[in-house]
Amino acid sequence: MNAAAIALVREEExxxxxxxxxxxxxxxxxxxxxxxxxxxxVPLDEVxxxxxxxxxxxxxxxxxxxxxxxxxxxxxxxxxxxxxxxALAEESDGYEALCRFVHSAVDERIGxxxxxxxxxxxxxxxxxxxxxxxxxxxxxxxxxARDCGRLRTDIELGDLMVAITQLTRPLxxxxxxxxxxxxxRHLQLFLDGLHTPARSRLPGAAVTLxxxxxxx
Amino acid sequence: MNAAAIALVREEExxxxxxxxxxxxxxxxxxxxxxxxxxxxVPLDEVxxxxxxxxxxxxxxxxxxxxxxxxxxxxxxxxxxxxxxxALAEESDGYEALCRFVHSAVDERIGxxxxxxxxxxxxxxxxxxxxxxxxxxxxxxxxxARDCGRLRTDIELGDLMVAITQLTRPLxxxxxxxxxxxxxRHLQLFLDGLHTPARSRLPGAAVTLxxxxxxx
Amino acid sequence: MNAAAIALVREEExxxxxxxxxxxxxxxxxxxxxxxxxxxxVPLDEVxxxxxxxxxxxxxxxxxxxxxxxxxxxxxxxxxxxxxxxALAEESDGYEALCRFVHSAVDERIGxxxxxxxxxxxxxxxxxxxxxxxxxxxxxxxxxARDCGRLRTDIELGDLMVAITQLTRPLxxxxxxxxxxxxxRHLQLFLDGLHTPARSRLPGAAVTLxxxxxxx
Amino acid sequence: MNAAAIALVREEExxxxxxxxxxxxxxxxxxxxxxxxxxxxVPLDEVxxxxxxxxxxxxxxxxxxxxxxxxxxxxxxxxxxxxxxxALAEESDGYEALCRFVHSAVDERIGxxxxxxxxxxxxxxxxxxxxxxxxxxxxxxxxxARDCGRLRTDIELGDLMVAITQLTRPLxxxxxxxxxxxxxRHLQLFLDGLHTPARSRLPGAAVTLxxxxxxx
DNA sequence: AATGAATGAGGGTTCATTCAT
DNA sequence: AATGAATGAACCCTCATTCAT
Numbered sequence: 001m002n003a004a005a006i007a008l009v010r011e012e013e014x015x016x017x018x019x020x021x022x023x024x025x026x027x028x029x030x031x032x033x034x035x036x037x038x039x040x041x042v043p044l045d046e047v048x049x050x051x052x053x054x055x056x057x058x059x060x061x062x063x064x065x066x067x068x069x070x071x072x073x074x075x076x077x078x079x080x081x082x083x084x085x086x087a088l089a090e091e092s093d094g095y096e097a098l099c100r101f102v103h104s105a106v107d108e109r110i111g112x113x114x115x116x117x118x119x120x121x122x123x124x125x126x127x128x129x130x131x132x133x134x135x136x137x138x139x140x141x142x143x144x145a146r147d148c149g150r151l152r153t154d155i156e157l158g159d160l161m162v163a164i165t166q167l168t169r170p171l172x173x174x175x176x177x178x179x180x181x182x183x184x185r186h187l188q189l190f191l192d193g194l195h196t197p198a199r200s201r202l203p204g205a206a207v208t209l210x211x212x213x214x215x216x
Numbered sequence: 217m218n219a220a221a222i223a224l225v226r227e228e229e230x231x232x233x234x235x236x237x238x239x240x241x242x243x244x245x246x247x248x249x250x251x252x253x254x255x256x257x258v259p260l261d262e263v264x265x266x267x268x269x270x271x272x273x274x275x276x277x278x279x280x281x282x283x284x285x286x287x288x289x290x291x292x293x294x295x296x297x298x299x300x301x302x303a304l305a306e307e308s309d310g311y312e313a314l315c316r317f318v319h320s321a322v323d324e325r326i327g328x329x330x331x332x333x334x335x336x337x338x339x340x341x342x343x344x345x346x347x348x349x350x351x352x353x354x355x356x357x358x359x360x361a362r363d364c365g366r367l368r369t370d371i372e373l374g375d376l377m378v379a380i381t382q383l384t385r386p387l388x389x390x391x392x393x394x395x396x397x398x399x400x401r402h403l404q405l406f407l408d409g410l411h412t413p414a415r416s417r418l419p420g421a422a423v424t425l426x427x428x429x430x431x432x
Numbered sequence: 433m434n435a436a437a438i439a440l441v442r443e444e445e446x447x448x449x450x451x452x453x454x455x456x457x458x459x460x461x462x463x464x465x466x467x468x469x470x471x472x473x474v475p476l477d478e479v480x481x482x483x484x485x486x487x488x489x490x491x492x493x494x495x496x497x498x499x500x501x502x503x504x505x506x507x508x509x510x511x512x513x514x515x516x517x518x519a520l521a522e523e524s525d526g527y528e529a530l531c532r533f534v535h536s537a538v539d540e541r542i543g544x545x546x547x548x549x550x551x552x553x554x555x556x557x558x559x560x561x562x563x564x565x566x567x568x569x570x571x572x573x574x575x576x577a578r579d580c581g582r583l584r585t586d587i588e589l590g591d592l593m594v595a596i597t598q599l600t601r602p603l604x605x606x607x608x609x610x611x612x613x614x615x616x617r618h619l620q621l622f623l624d625g626l627h628t629p630a631r632s633r634l635p636g637a638a639v640t641l642x643x644x645x646x647x648x
Numbered sequence: 649m650n651a652a653a654i655a656l657v658r659e660e661e662x663x664x665x666x667x668x669x670x671x672x673x674x675x676x677x678x679x680x681x682x683x684x685x686x687x688x689x690v691p692l693d694e695v696x697x698x699x700x701x702x703x704x705x706x707x708x709x710x711x712x713x714x715x716x717x718x719x720x721x722x723x724x725x726x727x728x729x730x731x732x733x734x735a736l737a738e739e740s741d742g743y744e745a746l747c748r749f750v751h752s753a754v755d756e757r758i759g760x761x762x763x764x765x766x767x768x769x770x771x772x773x774x775x776x777x778x779x780x781x782x783x784x785x786x787x788x789x790x791x792x793a794r795d796c797g798r799l800r801t802d803i804e805l806g807d808l809m810v811a812i813t814q815l816t817r818p819l820x821x822x823x824x825x826x827x828x829x830x831x832x833r834h835l836q837l838f839l840d841g842l843h844t845p846a847r848s849r850l851p852g853a854a855v856t857l858x859x860x861x862x863x864x
Numbered sequence: 865a866a867t868g869a870a871t872g873a874g875g876g877t878t879c880a881t882t883c884a885t
Numbered sequence: 886a887a888t889g890a891a892t893g894a895a896c897c898c899t900c901a902t903t904c905a906t
Contacts, residue, residue: 020865041257043900054867059902155405163402166382181427184419186379189371190402192416193409200408203400211397233885236890259875270892275877449906452869473689475896486871491898587837595834598814613859616851618811618838621803624848625841632840635832643829668886691879702888707881 024061026051032072035112036170040069070127072112077130079108084137094144095151099191101141102164106183111168152198158207163190240277242267248288251328252386256285286343288328293346295324300353310360311367315407317357318380322399327384351425368414374423379406456493458483463504467544468602472501502559504544509562511540516569526576527583531623533573534596538615543600567641584630590639595622672709674699680720684757684818688717718775725778727756732785742792743799747839749789750812754831759816783857800846806855811838 030051034042044065048055062068083104091097138157145151167186171179193199232240246267250258260281264274278284299320307313354373361367383402387395409415448456462483466474476497480490494500515536523529570589577583599618603611625631678699682690692713696703710716731752739745786805793799815834819827841847 017865023866044902045900055901056867056869056903057865060865060867063902065901155401159398159401159405162387162398163383163405166385166402167379169382169385171378181420182375182378182423185371185375185423186382186406188416188418189375189379189409190406191409192414193405193407195415198408199411200404202404204397207398207401233889235884239891260877261875271876272878272893273891276890276892279877281876449868451905455870476898477896487897488872488899489870492869492871496898587833591830591833591837594819594830595815595837598817598834599811601814601817603810613852614807614810614855617803617807617855618814620848620850621807621811621841622834622838623841624846625837625839627847630840631843632836634836636829639830639833665886671887692881693879703880704882704888704890705886708886708888711881713880 020061023051023053023057027053027058027061027068028071028075031068032076032109032112035069035072036109039170040112044068074126074130076109076112077127077134080105080110081130081134081137083108084134084141088137088140088144093150094141094146094148095195098141098145098151098194099188101138102160102187102191103184105164106168106180106187109168110165111170150196151194152196154198154202154206155194156206156208158211160194162207236277239267239269239273243269243274243277243284244287244291247284248292248325248328251285251288252325255386256328260284290342290346292325292328293343293350296321296326297346297350297353299324300350300357304353304356304360309366310357310362310364311411314357314361314367314410315404317354318376318403318407319400321380322384322396322403325384326381327386347425366412368410368412370414370418370422371410372422372424374425374427376410377425378423378428452493455483455485455489459485459490459493459500460503460507463500464508464541464544467501467504468541471602476500506558506562508541508544509559509566512537512542512545513562513566513569515540516566516573520569520572520576525582526573526578526580527627530573530577530583531620533570534592534619534623535616537596538600538612538619541600542597543602545597563641582628584626584628586630586634586638587626588638588640590641590643592626593641594639594644668709671699671701671705675701675706675709675716676719676723679716680724680757683717683720684759687818692716722774722778724756724758725775725782728753728758729778729782729785731756732782732789736785736788736792741798742789742794742796743843746789746793746799747836749786750808750835750839751832753812754816754828754835757816758813759818779857798844800842800844802846802850802854803842804854804856806857806859808842809857810855810860 027047031047034047034050044058045055047068048058051058058068062071084101087097087101087104091100135157138160142151142157142160146153164187167190168183243263247263250263250266260274261271263284264271267274274284278287300317303313303317303320307316351373354376358367358373358376362369380403383406384399459479463479466479466482476490477487479500480487483490490500494503516533519529519533519536523532567589570592574583574589574592578585596619599622600615675695679695682695682698692706693703695716696706699706706716710719732749735745735749735752739748783805786808790799790805790808794801812835815838816831
């Protein structure tokens with residue numbers, strides 16, 4: 001529907017039939033939910049069942065697990081980027097915008113994004129593009145918050161992304177229906193720590209997204 | 217060596233031969249490291265290899281994966297409890313003690329504790345005892361920090377435990393040699409958010425450990 | 433082909449594809465032969481190999497060993513029940529019908545039926561139904577033979593079923609190609625012992641199938 | 649104590665210490681009981697536990713499972729041979745002697761003797777000797793019963809041995825405390841079939857023990 | 865295009881047998 | 886001599902992926 005969804009579904013391939021498109025969306029949605037609820041190791045047959053398609057259909061759309069993860073990541077990344085852009089556009093105060101973004105990122109399941117942080121060899125192009133779009137947006141949010149004088153200056157994008165991803169990851173084995181109950185509290189505590197004036201001297205160096213790229 | 221290690225290795229069972237005891241310790245150590253590095257799903261054969269023993273030796277000591285997880289959890293819990301007790305005993309300022317505890321908990325691999333939070337059906341007695349000991353210690357730390365007027369009053373034990381566990385969890389697939397580089401930064405930011413005066417009004421209610429008990 | 437085969441293969445589940453059906457039959461056939469030849473503990477991988485399918489195919493059709501045993505038992509039970517019914521319908525003399533049934537039961541591999549005698553927890557409904565059908569048929573055969581005045585009156589169904597099952601069980605480790613050579617002799621000797629006039633006073637009480645139900 | 653026990657325990661080896669001898673007897677006894685109750689596949693560690701010794705002690709006495717089976721078989725064979733000899737010596741009527749023998753063989757757990765029938769490559773000498781002793785005794789019983797005119801003449805030793813072994817084998821999975829309830833009934837029915845006058849013409853040829861030797 | 869079915873490789877666990885105290 | 890402990894091979898079962906309808 002929106003940019004994110006559309007961008008996700010297509011590559012450079014020929015048009016998909018309407019029903020194929022619908023299946024594709026269902027699979028990504030199901031996968032995102034199950035990754036979030038049960039971790040990234042869920043059997044793909046379960047994902048297919050939840051999506052209401054046969055397992056082979058899943059493989060028709062996504063060559064292997066890696067590609068499905070990639071697509072989910074891309075989807076989430078783009079949705080979150082949109083959130084960041086919206087927050088930036090609609091909020092007058094930079095720090096408020098940043099807070100809004102952080103809390104909304106939970107609802108977009110940023111906790112499913114671990115693979116983003118760890119990278120996947122394939123599909124680098126699309127990933128990179130989406131990631132950079134997100135980076136630019138969040139950088140802008142952070143810059144804006146800094147400009148307001150409300151964001152401490154010793155942190156970088158990587159610090160923020162890792163921390164909110166970690167804080168919103170599902171607890172393993174949880175099924176954890178009400179995990180959402182805590183998450184916003186902890187995010188808020190973390191955000192409070194980001195505010196000026198800085199209450200501590202941080203160890204190590206600010207973390208950029210570059211620092212997170214892995215060499216497998 | 218210390219109480220934790222000793223408590224871990226023994227139950228009420230008959231004595232172990234010296235070499236068996238050494239193997240047992242090796243296995244727990246290897247398991248803790250691998251859970252931390254690669255998540256709780258690592259092949260037990262790998263754990264055995266890392267410990268330098270045959271796979272069946274692992275099973276002689278731990279009837280199944282659940283029991284190994286249980287032992288590791290217990291070990292880590294007790295070590296961390298000792299850290300908490302030491303911080304409480306040795307630091308004059310309550311908030312400083314809390315900070316010391318939080319940072320040292322990382323080094324004790326509190327990130328391997330997730331299974332504790334999600335409950336494990338068996339061995340409830342030992343787990344409960346260790347958990348309660350940890351709870352009491354950290355409660356005391358928080359109380360002390362509150363008494364100093366330096367810890368905000370709208371958070372509870374569960375908030376702290378979940379957040380530091382999440383922040384210190386290994387990134388999946390990471391191998392993440394240098395993950396330690398970030399962790400202390402993010403913990404510190406979180407701790408800064410805990411300091412008085414509170415910079416926000418937190419959503420939801422303070423989280424107690426009771427809130428984390430799962431019913432499977 | 434006949435009722436037994438059909439009843440075995442289906443439950444209330446959706447249709448099977450033709451090739452899947454063929455595989456299912458092959459697996460049951462292979463399992464029956466191997467249970468008979470090598471006992472109920474044969475590696476299922478061997479059963480799969482003998483059936484000419486991959487091991488996972490076996491597990492797709494039968495969730496675990498217990499279910500395979502169940503299916504084989506059911507298959508054999510129903511085939512034997514059909515034999516009993518045919519003998520009853522086609523033979524004029526009751527005792528002759530009984531003898532015909534006993535000898536034909538060997539060819540249906542009644543020796544694979546031990547699990548029937550020892551019970552299997554699951555699938556009780558189908559098992560019970562098949563067992564009761566067999567019981568009724570063999571009871572009728574025995575009644576008919578008794579009516580002819582040719583079957584001693586101090587034995588019950590359980591006596592007959594246990595004895596013929598035992599006499600036709602495979603010798604362990606045998607591979608026993610020519611075991612069939614003896615079996616009919618020993619069955620015949622046993623049958624001769626069943627004939628009137630009774631040549632002895634039997635110890636204990638007549639055994640019903642109820643007596644064979646186990647409580648695990 | 650009696651010849652059988654003594655013969656069993658020794659080979660041509662040097663004397664055993666008294667406690668070693670006691671252990672050896674305990675192991676054989678435990679193995680015989682467990683083979684009978686739970687089949688020939690019981691874990692040897694269980695046998696050792698039941699015997700009240702460590703597992704390695706079992707292996708000190710019996711190099712591998714095969715040898716333990718061999719010893720148990722030998723023990724049982726000799727005990728049964730003694731029974732046969734006693735029946736022959738003490739009963740005046742040949743057929744009565746045969747019946748007494750058959751029923752007493754159950755109590756000696758002849759059902760655990762399957763290995764006798766299938767043979768084991770090793771230890772042929774001792775096995776052969778014991779088997780031949782048993783053969784001679786039972787042959788003599790059968791001859792005596794035939795001489796009385798009470799045993800049909802179209803059966804041989806092999807027929808008898810196989811049938812009584814089969815009829816007395818433990819039902820699998822049974823634990824079958826009260827299996828003994830049926831066994832004597834079925835043996836008696838079989839014996840009734842052996843009596844003159846023969847009530848049928850048996851298929852195939854009489855089975856000698858030679859027919860039972862396997863070539864593995 | 866969609867799907868049910870098939871499969872091989874891999875992990876968990878047991879057990880016969882060997883090793884070290 | 887006796888034993889607790891160690892081990893690798895084998896088996897059960899699952900799952901990612903491929904094949905055939």
